[in-house]
Amino acid sequence: MNIGLFGYGKMGKMIEKIAIQRNHTIVAKVDVDTREVDYTAMDTAIDFSSPEAAFNNIKSCLEHNVPVISGTTGWLKDYDKVISLCKEKNGAFIYASNFSLGVNLFFELNSYLAKMMSQLPEYRVSIEETHHLQKLDAPSGTAITLAEGIIENSDYKGWEMEKSQDQHVPIISKRIADEYGTHVVSYENLVDEIVIKHKANNREGFALGAVVAAEWLNGKKGVFTMKDVLNLG
Numbered sequence: 001m002n003i004g005l006f007g008y009g010k011m012g013k014m015i016e017k018i019a020i021q022r023n024h025t026i027v028a029k030v031d032v033d034t035r036e037v038d039y040t041a042m043d044t045a046i047d048f049s050s051p052e053a054a055f056n057n058i059k060s061c062l063e064h065n066v067p068v069i070s071g072t073t074g075w076l077k078d079y080d081k082v083i084s085l086c087k088e089k090n091g092a093f094i095y096a097s098n099f100s101l102g103v104n105l106f107f108e109l110n111s112y113l114a115k116m117m118s119q120l121p122e123y124r125v126s127i128e129e130t131h132h133l134q135k136l137d138a139p140s141g142t143a144i145t146l147a148e149g150i151i152e153n154s155d156y157k158g159w160e161m162e163k164s165q166d167q168h169v170p171i172i173s174k175r176i177a178d179e180y181g182t183h184v185v186s187y188e189n190l191v192d193e194i195v196i197k198h199k200a201n202n203r204e205g206f207a208l209g210a211v212v213a214a215e216w217l218n219g220k221k222g223v224f225t226m227k228d229v230l231n232l233g
Contacts, residue, residue, distance in 0.1 A: 001218055003211075004028035004042040004066065006057040007049030011071070014207040015046055022211055030057070039064035044214045051075045051136060058082050058093070067092035067217050071099050071210055073141030083223055092217050096226045097141030099209030103183075104226040106198040110146050110185055113196060114153040123187040123194070125150055127159075130174040130182045138173040142183055147171060150185075 001024045005012045008031040016026050027041040032053075037060070044067045047057045051074030061068035062085050070093070079095070086093045098104070117123055127150075129143040139161065147159035147169045159169040180200040187194040200206070209226070216229045227233070 001025070001043040001214065002027040002041055003214060004030065004037070004039070004045040004061075006030045006045060006047040006061075007053070007072070009048070011048040011203060011206065014203045015048065015210055018204065018207045018211050019214075022215075024211070039066050042066045044069065044218055046070075046210050046214055047072055048210070055082070059085060062086055062089050062091040062093065065089065065091065067214075067220070068094075069099075069210055069214050069217065070095045071097075071206065073097055074137035076141075086223055090221055092220050092222060092224075094213050094217055094224045094226070094229070096209075096213070097145045098181075098206065099213060099226065100198075100200060100205040101209050101212070101230065102205060103142060103198055103200075104209070104230055104232070106183070106196070107145060107149055108227075108232055109196060111149040111153050113185070113187075113194075114150040117187050117194075118154040120187075120189075121155070122189045124189070125154075125156070126170045126172065126186050126188070128172045128174070128184045128186070130176060130179050132179050133175050133177055135175060138175070139171040140173070140181070140183070142181065143171050143173070146183060146185055 003019055003024050003026055008029045030037055045061045047070040049072050054072035054075040055078040058068050058070055127143050127146055129140045150169050156169050157167040182199045184197045213229050
């Protein structure tokens with residue numbers, strides 16, 4: 001495939017490396033200073049830009065009939081607009097808060113555990129996420145997705161940063177150097193604690209998942225998720 005990259009930071013460069021290894025061609029590298037973009041050369045686009053740029057990048061791709069994958073977080077106030085535009089243009093779109101194949105399996109495990117724990121209200125849940133110092137948003141999109149998985153399968157009503165009300169999932173965000181992303185979901189009562197954890201050892205898993213998603217989306221129409229890509233039902 002001919003792939004256009006939107007955002008050419010550390011993730012964009014890693015995606016480029018993985019895509020070339022998988023015999024794809026990078027036909028555009030769109031970053032902050034880019035003024036002109038040739039959409040006609042693209043079979044698909046992958047967006048790992050910034051929260052400020054993501055919506056316009058995705059919108060432009062859909063308007064030019066380019067299927068687009070977005071792993072940028074922090075722009076979701078405009079998500080419904082993207083979905084409407086994708087349907088209007090008969091386009092193709094996948095958003096994921098995290099494209100790591102392992103994380104998406106972790107999402108499924110989290111939802112399954114939440115369903116079981118909903119029968120045991122004496123346990124209190126919490127989420128902790130740790131990322132590198134340059135991460136722009138907090139909590140991470142992955143942590144929010146984990147919280148949503150818990151809320152959908154329990155009596156919790158929402159999520160909050162740090163301490164929370166009884167019916168809200170607390171999310172604790174930490175930023176330290178040289179951390180690619182660790183997410184921990186804990187259920188604790190007076191006598192014990194149940195913990196599930198995912199730790200990324202490098203960025204390669206995120207990049208590989210994005211390229212795999214782009215390969216899967218090629219030739220399709222509609223709005224999809226990584227559950228579709230991984231056939232998780």
